[in-house]
Amino acid sequence: xxxxxxxxxxxxxxxxxxxxxxxxxxxxxxxxxxxxxxxxxxxxxxxxxxxxxxxxxxxxxxxxxxxxxxxxxxxxxxxxxxxxxxxxxxxxxxxxxxxxxxxxxxxxxxxxxxxxxxxxxxxxxxxxxxxxxxxxxxxxxxxxxxxxxxxxxxxxxxxxxxxxxxxxxxxxxxxxxxxxxxxxxxxxxxxxxxxxxxxxxxxxxxxxxxxxxxxxxxxxxxxxxxxxxxxxxxxxxxxxxxxxxxxxxxxxxxxxxxxxxxxxxxxxxxxxxxxxxxxxxxxxxxxxxxxxxxxxxxxxxxxxxxxxxxxxxxxxxxxxxxxxxxxxxxxxxxxxxxxxxxxxxxxxxxxxxxxxxxxxxxxxxxxxxxxxxxxxxxxxxxxxxxxxxxxxxxxxxxxxxxxxxxxxxxxxxxxxxxxxxxxxxxxxxxxxx
Amino acid sequence: xxxxxxxxxxxxxxxxxxxxxxxxxxxxxxxxxxxxxxxxxxxxxxxxxxxxxxxxxxxxxxxxxxxxxxxxxxxxxxxxxxxxxxxxxxxxxxxxxxxxxxxxxxxxxxxxxxxxxxxxxxxxxxxxxxxxxxxxxxxxxxxxxxxxxxxxxxxxxxxxxxxxxxxxxxxxxxxxxxxxxxxxxxxxxxxxxxxxxxxxxxxxxxxxxxxxxxxxxxxxxxxxxxxxxxxxxxxxxxxxxxxxxxxxxxxxxxxxxxxxxxxxxxxxxxxxxxxxxxxxxxxxxxxxxxxxxxxxxxxxxxxxxxxxxxxxxxxxxxxxxxxxxxxxxxxxxxxxxxxxxxxxxxxxxxxxxxxxxxxxxxxxxxxxxxxxxxxxxxxxxxxxxxxxxxxxxxxxxxxxxxxxxxxxxxxxxxxxxxxxxxxxxxxxxxxxx
Numbered sequence: 001x002x003x004x005x006x007x008x009x010x011x012x013x014x015x016x017x018x019x020x021x022x023x024x025x026x027x028x029x030x031x032x033x034x035x036x037x038x039x040x041x042x043x044x045x046x047x048x049x050x051x052x053x054x055x056x057x058x059x060x061x062x063x064x065x066x067x068x069x070x071x072x073x074x075x076x077x078x079x080x081x082x083x084x085x086x087x088x089x090x091x092x093x094x095x096x097x098x099x100x101x102x103x104x105x106x107x108x109x110x111x112x113x114x115x116x117x118x119x120x121x122x123x124x125x126x127x128x129x130x131x132x133x134x135x136x137x138x139x140x141x142x143x144x145x146x147x148x149x150x151x152x153x154x155x156x157x158x159x160x161x162x163x164x165x166x167x168x169x170x171x172x173x174x175x176x177x178x179x180x181x182x183x184x185x186x187x188x189x190x191x192x193x194x195x196x197x198x199x200x201x202x203x204x205x206x207x208x209x210x211x212x213x214x215x216x217x218x219x220x221x222x223x224x225x226x227x228x229x230x231x232x233x234x235x236x237x238x239x240x241x242x243x244x245x246x247x248x249x250x251x252x253x254x255x256x257x258x259x260x261x262x263x264x265x266x267x268x269x270x271x272x273x274x275x276x277x278x279x280x281x282x283x284x285x286x287x288x289x290x291x292x293x294x295x296x297x298x299x300x301x302x303x304x305x306x307x308x309x310x311x312x313x314x315x316x317x318x319x320x321x322x323x324x325x326x327x328x329x330x331x332x333x334x335x336x337x338x339x340x341x342x343x344x345x346x347x348x349x350x351x352x353x354x355x356x357x358x359x360x361x362x363x364x365x366x367x368x369x370x371x372x373x374x375x376x377x378x379x380x381x382x383x384x385x386x387x388x389x390x391x392x393x394x395x396x397x398x399x400x401x402x403x404x405x406x407x408x409x410x411x412x413x414x415x416x417x418x419x420x421x422x423x424x425x426x427x428x429x430x431x432x433x
Numbered sequence: 434x435x436x437x438x439x440x441x442x443x444x445x446x447x448x449x450x451x452x453x454x455x456x457x458x459x460x461x462x463x464x465x466x467x468x469x470x471x472x473x474x475x476x477x478x479x480x481x482x483x484x485x486x487x488x489x490x491x492x493x494x495x496x497x498x499x500x501x502x503x504x505x506x507x508x509x510x511x512x513x514x515x516x517x518x519x520x521x522x523x524x525x526x527x528x529x530x531x532x533x534x535x536x537x538x539x540x541x542x543x544x545x546x547x548x549x550x551x552x553x554x555x556x557x558x559x560x561x562x563x564x565x566x567x568x569x570x571x572x573x574x575x576x577x578x579x580x581x582x583x584x585x586x587x588x589x590x591x592x593x594x595x596x597x598x599x600x601x602x603x604x605x606x607x608x609x610x611x612x613x614x615x616x617x618x619x620x621x622x623x624x625x626x627x628x629x630x631x632x633x634x635x636x637x638x639x640x641x642x643x644x645x646x647x648x649x650x651x652x653x654x655x656x657x658x659x660x661x662x663x664x665x666x667x668x669x670x671x672x673x674x675x676x677x678x679x680x681x682x683x684x685x686x687x688x689x690x691x692x693x694x695x696x697x698x699x700x701x702x703x704x705x706x707x708x709x710x711x712x713x714x715x716x717x718x719x720x721x722x723x724x725x726x727x728x729x730x731x732x733x734x735x736x737x738x739x740x741x742x743x744x745x746x747x748x749x750x751x752x753x754x755x756x757x758x759x760x761x762x763x764x765x766x767x768x769x770x771x772x773x774x775x776x777x778x779x780x781x782x783x784x785x786x787x788x789x790x791x792x793x794x795x796x797x798x799x800x801x802x803x804x805x806x807x808x809x810x811x812x813x814x815x816x817x818x819x820x821x822x823x824x825x826x827x828x829x830x831x832x833x834x835x836x837x838x839x840x841x842x843x844x845x846x847x848x849x850x851x852x853x854x855x856x857x858x859x860x861x862x863x864x865x866x
Contacts, residue, residue, distance in 0.1 A: 019642045027765070143608050153605050154587060154646065171604040172586050175576050208671070209452045211664035213587065213646055230663045231644035237667065238641070241674035242755055245681070249751035250744060256756045256766060260776045267748050267777070268784070274744045275785060278737040279792065285733040292725070292732050299725050299732035300718035303848070304711040306736070311683060311707045315700050318682035322675055323689045332460070333689060343693045344700070351701070352708060359712065415736070 009036070010043045022051025025060070034063045046072035050080050053257035058087060066092055070099035077151055078104075078125040079232060082111045086121065110225070119203045120196035122236070123217045123226030126150035129157045130183060132166050137179030154214045154229070158187045163223045165216055167191060193218045196225055203228055204236045205327060244325050247403035248318065250274070270408060277412035281306075284416050288423040291432045297364055298426055301373055304356060305422045309380035309414030312348055316341050316388025317410050321403050324396050338389050345385020349378035372429050376422035383417045384410075442469070443476045455484025458493070467496045479505035483513050486690035491520060499525055503532035510584060511537075511558040512665060515544045519554065543658070552636045553629035555669070556650045556659030559583035562590045563616060565599050570612030587647045587662070591620050596656045598649055600624060626651045629658055633669045638760060640666045677758050680836035681751065683707070703841060710845035714739075717849050721856040724865045730797055731859055734806055737789060738855045742813035742847030745781055749774050749821025750843050754836050757829050771822050778818020782811035805862050809855035816850045817843075 013021060025033050025048060037044050037060065046069075049057050061069065061084065069088075073081045073096065085093055085108065093112075097105050107125040114120025127150060130139055139156065143149065156174060158167040167187030177186050193216045194203045206215065207230060217226040246254065250270030254263055285292075285302070292298050320337065323329050329337065353374035361370030387410050392402035427433045446454060458466050458481060470477050470493065479502075482490050494502065494517065502521075506514045506529065518526055518541065526545075530538050540558040547553025560583060563572055572589065576582065589607060591600040600620030610619050626649045627636045639648065640663060650659040679687060683703030687696055718725075718735070725731050753770065756762050762770065786807035794803030820843050825835035860866045 017643055019644075027763075140608065144611055149605070149609065152603065170585065171608065172582075175573065175604065175608070176582065178577055208667050210450055211452075211667075213663060230646060230667070234641055234644075234663070234667065234670065237670055238674075238759070241671075241678075242759075245674075245678050245755055246751055248678070248682075249747045251748045251751055254752060256752070256761050256770060260773050260780070263752075263773060263777050264780055267745070267781070270748070271741065271744060271781060271785065274741060275737075275788060278740040281740070282733045282737050285736070286730075289729045289733070293729045296722045296726045296732075297719075299729075299735075300715045300722070302732075303718070303736060303739070303852075304708070304715050307711040307714070307848070308704065308707060311704060312700070314682045315684045315703070318679055318684055319687060319689070319696075322678055326671070326675075328689050330460070337689060340693050340696060344696050347693070347697055348700070348704060352704065355708060415740070419736075 006039055006041075006043075010040055013040065013045075014043070016048075018045060018047040019051045021045060021048035025049075026052050026056055030059060033060050037064055037068075041068075042071060044072065046076055046084065047080050050083050053255055054087070055255065055257040055259070055262070057084070061088060066095045067099060070096045074100055074104060078107055078111060078226075079122060081108055082121060086112060086116070114196055117200050118196065119194045119198050119200055119217050119228060120225070122200050122203070122232050123196065123228050124150065124232075125226045127157055127216075127224070127227045128153055128155075129159045129163065129224065131160070132158045132182070132184035132187065134183050135179060136174065136177045136181050136183065136186075139174070139183060140179070152229070153227075155216075155227070156183075157216055157224055157227070158183055159224055163225075165191065165193060165218060165222065165224045168216065191216060193222075194228060195220075200233075200236045201240055204233050204240065207233045208237070240325070244321065244403045247401065248321060248407050250407060273408050277408060277415070280412065281415040281419060284419050285423065288419075288427065291423055291427045294432045295426065295430060297366075297369065298423060301360065301369075302419055302422050305373065305376045305380050306415045306418035308352055308356075308377065309384040309418045310411045312345065312381050313384035313388040313410040313414045314407070316344070316385050317392055317407065320389050320392045324392060324402050334393065338393075341385045341389040342382070343385075345382040345388075346378070348385070349381030352381065353377040368429055369426070372426045373422060375425050376418065379421045380414060380418040384414045387413050439472050439474075439476075443473055446473065446478075447476070449481075451478060451480040452484045454478060454481035458482075459485050459489055463492060466493050470497055470501075474501075475504060477505065479509055479517065480513050483516050486688050487520065488688060488690040488692070488695070490517070494521060499528045500532060503529045507533055507537060511540055511544065511659075512555060514541055515554060519545060519549070547629055550633050551629065552627045552631050552633055552650050552661060553658070555633050555636070555665050556629065556661050557583065557665075558659045560590055560649075560657070560660045561586055561588075562592045562596065562657065564593070565591050565615070565617035565620070567616050568612060569607065569610045569614050569616065569619075572607070572616060573612070585662070586660075588649075588660070589616075590649055590657055590660070591616055592657055596658075598624065598626060598651060598655065598657045601649065624649065626655075627661060628653075633666075634673055636661055637666050637669045637673065641670070673758070677754065677836045680834065681754060681840050683840060706841050710841060710848070713845065714848040714852060717852050718856065721852075721860065724856055724860045727865045728859065728863060730799075730802065731856060734793065734802075735852055735855050738806065738809045738813050739848045739851035741785055741789075741810065742817040742851045743844045745778065745814050746817035746821040746843040746847045747840070749777070749818050750825055750840065753822050753825040757825060757835050767826065771826075774818045774822040775815065776818075778815040778821075779811070781818070782814030785814065786810040801862055802859075805859045806855060808858050809851065812854045813847055813851040817847045820846050 028036060073084060097108060111120055111123065111125065154171055156169045157165060158169065159165055167189045168191040169183060169187045173186060192206060192210060194206060196217050196219050213230045215228050216224050217228055219225045252266030254266040356377055357370040357374035360373050361367045391409050395402040461469060506517060530541060544554055544556065544558065587604055589602045590598060591602065592598055600622045601624040602616060602620045606619060625639060625643060627639060629650050629652050646663045648661050649657050650661055652658045676686065685699030687699040789810055790803040790807035793806050794800045824842050828835040
């Protein structure tokens with residue numbers, strides 16, 4: 001690369017799969033990345049850019065002249081082209097689109113008009129569409145003659161002259177049929193479809209449920225506008241899982257390659273929320289200053305009750321949030337889950353009440369203190385189980401993402417209840433008010 | 434169902450996709466499920482059982498006579514059959530296998546011999562294998578003639594007489610080629626493969642990275658023994674994501690349909706670990722009994738420092754664990770991540786030190802107390818950032834699953850450091866020892 005040896009560089013890069021080429025780009029320093037793309041020129045395969053981290057792609061795209069991007073994007077499948085174009089700022093994007101051939105420009109613009117994270121954004125607009133009256137033989141001849149087919153396809157779409165979808169035909173079924181059979185007789189006349197405006201997560205659910213490899217995307221008038229393939233959906237599934245995991249922990253849409261500033265931005269909000277709720281818990285403790293002053297052992301013991309409640313609540317909440325994300329809960333399962341978690345809370349409470357009661361009695365030689373912490377533990381573990389299942393379900397009912405806020409809400413509640421139950425029972429028991 | 438109207442029942446169930454049939458089964462009461470399967474008899478499609486929760490399947494399989502299961506399983510694709518058989522206890526499994534035709538029995542046994550969660554367990558053993566010297570035309574004729582083809586396939590495998598894999602051919606490329614072309618000339622002669630003994634998670638990573646739909650599974654002698662298709666891999670990806678999420682929260686391999694007892698079992702271990710660590714934190718506080726007695730406000734403030742550290746550590750840990758699970762970290766990125774998280778820790782520490790310092794000063798009218806809590810906050814947030822990234826990386830280096838134990842380790846550390854830093858600085862500042 002340093003020697004500027006274009007021949008050798010393209011010989012090295014050419015045979016690489018785009019995922020590997022992406023890794024090469026990521027391993028380079030920022031200025032080397034630009035040098036690589038500039039040196040390779042038209043020999044650079046822009047699909048490698050779909051395989052690098054968002055931050056790396058954004059920097060590189062920013063640095064490459066728009067005319068080069070336009071030439072590179074024109075070579076790509078439409079879904080890869082949209083993936084690269086959607087993060088470019090509108091002004092530059094217009095300029096790039098205007099340098100593309102009319103047909104590509106229109107189809108990319110149409111995809112970009114669909115909302116972010118919709119099936120329409122992710123879809124591939126090249127697909128094989130044939131009329132129902134063709135025979136298997138005619139279709140094979142057409143496929144053999146046409147050079148402008150999509151890179152990879154797993155289904156053939158049967159449409160009327162207005163591109164309304166009449167049926168689909170999988171390649172394996174097609175291959176097993178004799179040349180003189182009419183397409184209309186072997187196609188699946190009632191195919192699953194995905195509306196272009198629907199969320200990519202909904203589309204992923206359909207793929208998963210029905211073990212699909214490719215599905216047609218239709219517009220409001222049930223016209224076929226594109227296809228979604230499983231490789232895009234696998235990425236969606238991973239993204240959604242990452243999102244769920246990170247949201248539960250109070251981290252936003254952050255990536256490993258984000259800068260310090262990016263990481264700070266995605267985390268400060270929830271740390272602020274946590275500060276407020278921690279101060280709230282502290283105010284609750286403040287109510288019992290007089291109690292603690294008379295029996296300082298309470299200060300050392302109270303975090304145990306709160307911490308156990310927080311952990312138990314997180315367990316219940318995680319199971320609930322994940323089940324909601326996977327659409328595993330119908331009405332009946334919800335009722336079953338709620339009652340199960342409440343029982344688990346009580347049983348956990350009883351088990352750990354006995355344990356901590358014994359430990360406390362032994363350590364402080366005070367059976368009364370053991371009884372107090374045991375009672376507080378039962379109460380807090382039951383609250384933890386109930387809140388851990390009810391709060392995510394409530395947020396989901398209110399159309400909020402249960403993963404986003406459940407963590408902070410639930411642990412605040414178990415902190416406050418834990419401190420309050422323990423200190424107030426202690427105050428009453430030992431007559432410290 | 435109650436009326437025992439077999440005709441109507443099979444008319445209702447027959448057109449259902451196995452995912453929908455699975456939902457019907459789950460919606461029934463336990464005794465109704467058995468009644469449904471018994472009534473339908475040979476008309477019951479056992480693939481529905483691959484779509485229900487583990488607990489539901491186990492109960493139902495237990496109740497159905499082995500001979501019926503054998504008949505049902507014989508109809509299935511080999512991967513579905515293995516999925517059902519692998520959870521049956523060895524004695525019953527032997528009995529069922531012995532009732533199957535010899536060829537199926539051998540291929541199922543071979544799959545079951547591979548370790549749990551391996552590619553060999555998940556693979557489908559029906560596939561299209563042809564010799565390299567055939568032409569496209571010969572192959573099409575073979576596909577049209579053979580009635581015993583797999584249900585769905587996306588690739589044709591080219592093998593030598595010993596079943597060693599020579600190449601693969603995707604159906605779309607195959608379709609575009611003329612009848613007289615030799616398979617050897619158009620096949621991909623250097624196909625990706627997955628070793629049968631490799632973990633399903635590794636296989637999933639290969640699918641994702643190279644956007645595959647189907648891949649050949651080879652044994653130690655590089656003989657083709659089966660194929661993995663993307664629909665199985667999508668399930669693997671979801672399972673692995675659920676596992677990661679649940680492990681971070683200290684929940685085992687639990688499902689929504691598990692009983693109270695199952696849920697308790699999967700959670701008690703980590704609650705016990707948390708009890709021990711909470712007692713440890715309590716002992717640290719106990720060291721400062723005299724300090725707290727002289728200034729009871731410390732008891733109310735100390736959980737704030739601990740809680741903020743716990744939250745920040747969880748954020749960092751979640752990002753790290755997820756990146757490890759997705760294999761996103763090479764040596765260079767690890768160094769970058771560690772330094773980023775330490776800087777984020779310091780900056781977060783500074784921001785929240787100022788905030789909590791001001792709040793504390795105002796509330797207690799004591800600037801010294803504000804300064805003390807601010808210092809403790811900076812220390813604990815830095816520890817949180819460092820531990821949040823270093824502990825998962827260390828566990829990963831030690832070949833332990835970073836998701837399993839990180840949560841408890843990391844928050845224990847921030848609790849202990851938070852309490853210790855705050856109380857010891859306060860003791861020194863106000864001369865309370």
